[in-house]
Amino acid sequence: MILNASGCLDALTAPEAALSLDAFVTKTVTPLPRGGNVPVRIAETQHGMLNSIGLANPGLDAFLAETLPRLVMLGVPLWVSVGGFSAREYATSCARLDACEEVHVLELNLSCPNVDEAPESAAEIVAACRAATSKPLYAKLSPSAWDVAVVARAVEDAGADGLSLVNTLRGLALDERTLRPRLATATGGYSGPPLKPVALAAVWACRRATRLPIVGMGGVWTGRDALELHAAGATAIGVGTALFADPAAAARIRGELLSELKTHGLSSVSDAIGIAHDELPRVGGVTARRSTKSLDLVQKRTA
Amino acid sequence: MPARELREVVATEHVGAYTLLRVARGRLDAGLPGQFFMLGTPRRLLPRPMSLCLAPPDELAFLVDPIGPGTRALAALSPGDEVSVFGPLGNGFRLDVERPLLVGGGIGIAPLPYLSSWLDEPPAILGFRSEWHAEAAALVPNAQVVVEPTYVTDVIPRERRDVLACGPEPMLEAVRALVPAAQLAWEAPMACGYGACYGCAVELDGEWRRLCVDGPVLERAA
Ligand SMILES: Cc1cc2nc3c(=O)[nH]c(=O)nc-3n(C[C@H](O)[C@H](O)[C@H](O)COP(=O)(O)OP(=O)(O)OC[C@H]3O[C@@H](n4cnc5c(N)ncnc54)[C@H](O)[C@@H]3O)c2cc1C
Ligand SMILES: Cc1cc2nc3c(=O)[nH]c(=O)nc-3n(C[C@H](O)[C@H](O)[C@H](O)COP(=O)(O)O)c2cc1C
Ligand code: FES
Numbered sequence: 001m002i003l004n005a006s007g008c009l010d011a012l013t014a015p016e017a018a019l020s021l022d023a024f025v026t027k028t029v030t031p032l033p034r035g036g037n038v039p040v041r042i043a044e045t046q047h048g049m050l051n052s053i054g055l056a057n058p059g060l061d062a063f064l065a066e067t068l069p070r071l072v073m074l075g076v077p078l079w080v081s082v083g084g085f086s087a088r089e090y091a092t093s094c095a096r097l098d099a100c101e102e103v104h105v106l107e108l109n110l111s112c113p114n115v116d117e118a119p120e121s122a123a124e125i126v127a128a129c130r131a132a133t134s135k136p137l138y139a140k141l142s143p144s145a146w147d148v149a150v151v152a153r154a155v156e157d158a159g160a161d162g163l164s165l166v167n168t169l170r171g172l173a174l175d176e177r178t179l180r181p182r183l184a185t186a187t188g189g190y191s192g193p194p195l196k197p198v199a200l201a202a203v204w205a206c207r208r209a210t211r212l213p214i215v216g217m218g219g220v221w222t223g224r225d226a227l228e229l230h231a232a233g234a235t236a237i238g239v240g241t242a243l244f245a246d247p248a249a250a251a252r253i254r255g256e257l258l259s260e261l262k263t264h265g266l267s268s269v270s271d272a273i274g275i276a277h278d279e280l281p282r283v284g285g286v287t288a289r290r291s292t293k294s295l296d297l298v299q300k301r302t303a
Numbered sequence: 304m305p306a307r308e309l310r311e312v313v314a315t316e317h318v319g320a321y322t323l324l325r326v327a328r329g330r331l332d333a334g335l336p337g338q339f340f341m342l343g344t345p346r347r348l349l350p351r352p353m354s355l356c357l358a359p360p361d362e363l364a365f366l367v368d369p370i371g372p373g374t375r376a377l378a379a380l381s382p383g384d385e386v387s388v389f390g391p392l393g394n395g396f397r398l399d400v401e402r403p404l405l406v407g408g409g410i411g412i413a414p415l416p417y418l419s420s421w422l423d424e425p426p427a428i429l430g431f432r433s434e435w436h437a438e439a440a441a442l443v444p445n446a447q448v449v450v451e452p453t454y455v456t457d458v459i460p461r462e463r464r465d466v467l468a469c470g471p472e473p474m475l476e477a478v479r480a481l482v483p484a485a486q487l488a489w490e491a492p493m494a495c496g497y498g499a500c501y502g503c504a505v506e507l508d509g510e511w512r513r514l515c516v517d518g519p520v521l522e523r524a525a
Contacts, residue, residue, distance in 0.1 A: 007500075007501070008499060008500065009499045010498045010499055013497060013498030013499070013516055014304055014497055014498065014499060015304075016304050017304070017499075027501075035504075035506075035510075035511040036501060036504060036511060039491060039492070039504060039505070040492055041492075041501070041502045041504065042492050042493075042494045042500065042502035043492070044347065044348055044349050044373070044494075047348070048348065049348060049349060049494060051494075051500070051502060053500070053501045053502065053504075056501050056504065056511060176371075192348055193348070241348070241494075243495070243499055244349055244350075244494040244495035244499060244500050245343070245348060245349055245350060246307065246387075247304060247307065247389070247495075247497060247499070248307065
């Protein structure tokens with residue numbers, strides 16, 4: 001299953017790109033409209049990019065009245081990304097979206113590096129939303145937590161149905177000449193290819209710590225990147241920054257993933273999911289891989 | 304949505320301080336003057352927005368000002384190299400004008416040669432920061448050229464004209480102060496060019512708009 005990463009595609013301006021996805025994830029919607037941060041909001045860096053969009057969105061009222069009906073007409077399954085500045089705000093939005101039959105999943109953005117965070121913990125927000133909706137709830141987590149697996153277990157206990165991993169990392173870029181920040185907000189969210197190892201590590205740790213399905217994202221550019229995230233434990237893939245470079249990236253990655261599966265002798269995506277956690281088959285009686293001891297250690301630490 | 308295709312570089316030519324990058328057109332539509340294309344950039348993550356400068360038969364030509372890593376890489380392409388071309392994008396100039404006057408500053412002259420060909424080569428006023436940069440004026444027919452410290456706004460005639468302008472923000476602000484109804488082509492850093500990233504937002508009458516979707520040509524204050 002291939003989705004877009006929230007905030008990286010507008011289905012209404014690029015319907016063809018949205019229709020090539022298994023589901024479309026909206027940009028994060030907050031209770032009140034937000035213009036976003038002042039420009040400059042984006043800067044390409046040597047290997048990735050920074051953004052400080054600041055959750056620009058029309059607010060929940062306008063989203064429900066204007067955006068959602070147009071998205072529904074497209075006919076692609078919908079995930080709505082929900083943001084807020086307190087657990088109560090998240091829960092109120094979830095309760096209102098609960099009434100929208102066409103919305104399949106609510107993704108809670110618990111990790112935007114460009115706005116102030118709600119004072120409550122991720123688990124408290126998930127618990128409040130759980131009480132407000134019966135729709136599947138995905139918790140989108142930040143890769144900056146020292147141990148993302150601890151957060152993942154807490155949101156699982158609070159009633160989350162899935163995880164989205166990962167959001168951007170906070171970064172800074174300086175102008176070549178002036179040595180001043182290139183973004184108006186100074187720091188922003190770092191995305192693109194350099195995030196892949198970070199995403200892999202988060203997916204890997206959460207796969208071991210929880211039973212939740214995981215949308216893996218962060219620097220997915222090719223079918224090989226998607227295969228690796230599946231191998232680490234992702235059950236679905238989110239494509240973000242790659243869509244900026246190529247509106248057809250999702251369809252391309254889907255095709256490349258199929259040939260990658262074939263190359264590795266795997267008959268379907270489900271055979272690939274979590275495979276990185278399994279021992280390699282024995283070759284001539286010798287395990288062709290490091291001992292399981294280190295794995296046990298990781299498991300104990302995250303347990 | 305427009306097409307995104309790999310196209311072959313036909314030629315690159317120095318035009319004063321700038322480089323004219325000519326690529327094979329293939330099935331791509333040249334679009335309307337003021338529209339732009341996202342050009343894939345060697346060894347960089349994101350494409351760069353470039354206005355269409357000229358549309359000779361079977362070609363699309365872009366005028367590149369090599370000011371940073373992306374534009375330097377585009378200017379350094381060689382014939383036979385491949386570049387991804389995505390467009391035409393955005394909203395170009397409104398062409399139902401009676402007495403057009405084209406105004407351009409620096410690399411902002413890039414869309415004017417193509418615009419001029421659509422409007423039967425109307426008069427143009429072009430401003431540059433040096434004689435070397437001003438060599439690019441040869442691309443625009445019927446052009447009056449000024450070089451700093453003279454500015455285009457010093458020579459825009461007082462009689463009524465339909466001004467179509469592209470250039471640096473201070474120039475556009477000055478043109479608008481003189482001719483409030485001017486059509487102005489603005490710039491903003493762009494990651495995607497098709498409305499996906501919200502990076503190109505500009506404030507328009509108190510509302511934030513994506514310049515790549517609602518512009519780059521705007522008739523109101525940005
Ligand atoms: C619709 C549109 C059409 C354009 N047409 C042309 C064209 O025909 N020819 C041409 O040479 N250039 C054009 N540009 C500008 C060009 O896209 C940028 O100069 C280029 O993206 C810079 O990339 P870089 O990697 O070379 O430099 P960077 O390192 O990205 O930028 C160098 C400096 O320029 C600033 N900058 C970057 N992009 C922009 C921007 N779009 N607006 C204002 N400041 C910016 C940066 O903040 C930095 O200070 C156009 C831009 C837009 C939005
Ligand atoms: C311009 C931009 C805007 C984003 N907006 C949002 C957003 O509104 N909500 C959200 O949860 N994540 C947002 N993200 C984060 C992405 O959804 C994704 O988690 C991150 O970019 C990592 O994936 P990538 O490397 O494939 O881009 C945004 C990312 C970018 C680059
Ligand atoms: S450049 Fe991405 S929305 Fe305009």
